[in-house]
Amino acid sequence: MKIVFAGTPEFAVPTLQTLIDSPHEVVAAYTQPDRPAGRGRKLTASPVKDLALTAGIPVAQPENFKAEEAVQALADLQPELMVVVAYGLILPQAVLDIPKFGCINVHGSLLPRWRGAAPIHRAVMAGDSKTGVTIMKVVKKLDAGDMLYKVDCPIGADTTSSQLHDRLAELGAEALLKVVNMIETGTLQAEAQDESLVTYAHKLEKQEAVLDWRQSAVELDRKIRGLNAWPVAQTTCNGQVLRVWRSEVLNRPAAAAPGTIDSSAQTLDVATGAGMLRLLEVQLPGGKRINGKDFLNAHPAAGVVLGS
Structure with a gap:
């Protein structure tokens, strides 16, 4: 034809x-x-x-x-x-x-x-x-x-x-x-x-990329996966934009306010409105995508509240 x-x-x-x-x-x-x-x-x-x-x-x-x-x-x-x-x-x-x-x-x-x-x-x-x-x-x-x-x-x-x-x-x-x-x-x-x-x-909008840590870990993980590779989910860490490329829902409850990085973990585990979310791959402005553990080693942030 x-x-x-x-x-x-x-x-x-x-x-x-x-x-x-x-x-x-x-x-x-x-x-x-x-x-x-x-x-x-x-x-x-x-x-x-x-x-x-x-x-x-x-x-x-x-x-x-x-x-x-x-x-x-x-x-x-x-x-x-x-x-x-x-x-x-x-x-x-x-x-x-x-x-x-x-x-x-x-x-x-x-x-x-x-x-x-x-x-x-x-x-x-x-x-x-x-x-x-x-x-x-x-x-x-x-x-x-x-x-x-x-x-x-x-x-x-x-x-x-x-x-x-x-x-x-x-x-x-x-x-x-x-x-x-x-x-x-x-x-x-x-x-x-x-x-x-x-x-x-509906069409994706850039403002949708901002993570609301009051949501559940399951909802946030879906959003992070849904916004990969555009516009990419993001939050702030110590005043800097932190893009979140990959995450994983953890099978344990949150013991701190939403957005708080677990100070006892060697991994980048964050409290949410319901459950804990591990950030597997993140990126700072001008930097490369790195895993959460490497991020913590280079940027100590235990106890920091993301998005605040």
Whole structure:
């Protein structure tokens, strides 16, 4: 089939690569315009653009599809199918109507749970035991289209959003190819979403990174794992920002005020609103990520109250 691909971040790369390697023809890759990135704020191409150019696929980067010319340019490609993976632009009905078989999307959750911008992070932060990928039809309402295929993925007790992101990207690519083949052979069965089960995965905000030690150790651990690798959980220690990359819930009660570092431990154990949390990997501004024991050796902090 003639396919137009639309995606932007790293999450979309495995799916595009899978389509490139398949018998199907990717006639164009749509991605967001180059954006300033890094300390120098240099204009940087998206991961999807980099892969498409390497593979010799024409790239289109419209700001949006409000202009008739942008819609017509897509129509001129005469795609049979449009595959969308974390593209970042809303597709108007005029675009959705162009491909013969419509537009389908790779979404990183088991819909209807976690519609929206940050489904992977929200699943970890909520303590879900599993998530997955849903291939669905694209409709005007956010992530509300009929489901075409699902694949489950467990969330372990130490799974981070970063790890889950990479796993779901690969699972999504495999699932998408199966769906494309089923569309081609006419064997696909669509299933409507149950609107009563919908939850929304709101976009992550930097201010969410601050840890509230009055929460339980379990809640804080989920948050730390959910915010790895962005924006990364943080607190303060002796007036300095301390980023927390990894943690572990301990099976013992807290014996001090929330945020207090255990003065009797050789490890970086912190009292919370319910239980103790061991900080396994932390980072000071300008420093490297180090384990909690090494941090205590270099920065004596026993008895210090984090976040105060």
